[in-house]
Each structure stands twice: as structure tokens, then as C-alpha cells.
Amino acid sequence: MNAFRRLAANTRGRDLAVGDIHGHFGRLQACLDAVGFDPALDRLFSVGDLVDRGPDSLQVLAWLAKPWFHAVQGNHETLAINHLCGGRVDLETYRAVGGGWFLDLPAQAQRPFVEAFQQLPVALQVETADGPVGLLHADSPFSDWAQVPEGLDDAAVREVCQWSRRRLQTADSTPVQGLRALLVGHTPVPAVKVLGNVWHLDTRGWSSGCFSLLDLASLTVVSPTADA
Numbered sequence: 001m002n003a004f005r006r007l008a009a010n011t012r013g014r015d016l017a018v019g020d021i022h023g024h025f026g027r028l029q030a031c032l033d034a035v036g037f038d039p040a041l042d043r044l045f046s047v048g049d050l051v052d053r054g055p056d057s058l059q060v061l062a063w064l065a066k067p068w069f070h071a072v073q074g075n076h077e078t079l080a081i082n083h084l085c086g087g088r089v090d091l092e093t094y095r096a097v098g099g100g101w102f103l104d105l106p107a108q109a110q111r112p113f114v115e116a117f118q119q120l121p122v123a124l125q126v127e128t129a130d131g132p133v134g135l136l137h138a139d140s141p142f143s144d145w146a147q148v149p150e151g152l153d154d155a156a157v158r159e160v161c162q163w164s165r166r167r168l169q170t171a172d173s174t175p176v177q178g179l180r181a182l183l184v185g186h187t188p189v190p191a192v193k194v195l196g197n198v199w200h201l202d203t204r205g206w207s208s209g210c211f212s213l214l215d216l217a218s219l220t221v222v223s224p225t226a227d228a
């Protein structure tokens, strides 16, 4: 697995990003339909946590096979990998955060999910006309994005990328240098929240909120509101 991936700009259609999905691909598709998402031209970027909690986790393999869908690895994908690959996972906690669909599969059926999750980068950089946009699941481990590609060799750095809530908890608005914007999820927010140039996109579309689709070219939220 290469933990860092770069993607060229989309010169044909729109690039949109979404926060944590957590097994709600049906709701996500409805949201994409509502904004006229065109799978022939547009791309959708996910900040990870594709599975657990919602009813559609098994659909994740079909979604990851879509050529227009690009995701980074969230901490929930890491839980599945660690469970099958001998890492330490507290089973009670994993089940409590929605991992039952995975834990109840026979090991042989768990394997394709883990293999797909292992292919996901921890950090992704997408070019836009106005500069690069970064994505990772939780928080940037560095104030300079240029340090990320090599830094990801370190497990402690990957852990910050996938688990940290420091920036939101400390309301740190220091921008991440080298990026136009960094898009993250992991910690739910009532509405899309920007700290510095870091956009927190997990607006609980998987729970009582709704998905927020962010247009990467304009850095505007294009998804309909709950009462639209």
C-alpha cells in the first residue's frame, strides 16, 4: 500500500467531497442524485469511515470499485484491517461502534474487505485549478503538508491522521501550509466547520444530520439542506 496518493485535476466535471459515510450508501446516493452528480464526468472523494453503524456496509466493495469514487482510510477501516491481521482490537468497543456486520462474517468473507481497505491511501492530494486540496480522515500531523508523504511511514503519524481530534478540540486555526484546503471528517460537527484552511465535513449524514457535499473547485457546500 502506498499511504500517500496524488490525483490530477478533473478537467471534465465536478469534484465533490463528503464526510464520514458509516454504512449509509443509500442516503449518500440520494444526496448525489439531489445535486445531479454525473458519474461519467464527476468524482466523489471520501474522508474515510466508509463502514460501521449504518445498514449498507456490505456495499462498500461495490462503491470502492467505482472509478469515480476515491477514499482515504479512516479509523474504522483500520479497525477491520487490524482485527483480521492480528492487531489489537477491543471487540466489545468495535461492536459498540458498529463493527458487528464485519465481526459476524466468517474470516474468509472478511478478507476481501480488508484487502480493499489496505489499498486505500491514508492521505490523498487532489489538484484543482486554484491549488492542491488534501484529504485525510481526522487531522494533519504536520503544519506543512510537504512533510506528510514521507511522514506516513511512521505509525504514530498515521495514527494522528486517522484518530486525532486535537484541532477541533483546541480550536486551532493555524493553516496547513502547502495546501489550498485540507478536508477531514472523524469528529462530527453540526455544520461544515473551517479552522484555518481545514474543512471538517462530518455533519452526521450517517446519523441524525445530513451529508454535506463540498465542491473542490469553489470550496462551497452544494448539498441540499435537511429541509430543502
Ligand SMILES: [Mn+2]
Pocket (backbone or CB within 6 Å): 020, 049, 074, 075, 076, 137, 162, 185, 186, 187
Ligand atoms: Mn472516524
